Amino acid sequence: MGELKDRVEGAANEAIGKAKRAIGDATDRPDIRAEGDAQEARGDVQSAIGRAKGGVKNAVDRI
Template identity: 55%
Template sequence: MGSTSDKIEGKANEMAGKARQAAGDATDNHEMEAKGAAQEAKGHGQQAKGEVKDGVKKIVDKA
């Protein structure tokens, strides 16, 4: 997967996770809140992965 698709998928997971957390909070469903937090964290990780790929590509392109 390319860096851009990692970033896009990461942002989507982040947004979905936030929505899931909000729904869990509104319905007092702690399990849903926890799953939302985990999904949001996954999204942060995917975005970081995309950033790292960009950094590596820049270094390789300079070489």
């Protein structure tokens, strides 16, 4: 995947994870809250990968 795609999909996963966590809290469903926490964490990692790809691309472009 490209840098931008990783960053966008990561942000989307973070947002969906936060929503699931809020729904889990509101409905007293720890399973949904845990699912939201996991999805948010995946989004964080995916966004970080996108930022790293961008950093590598910028470093290579400077050479």
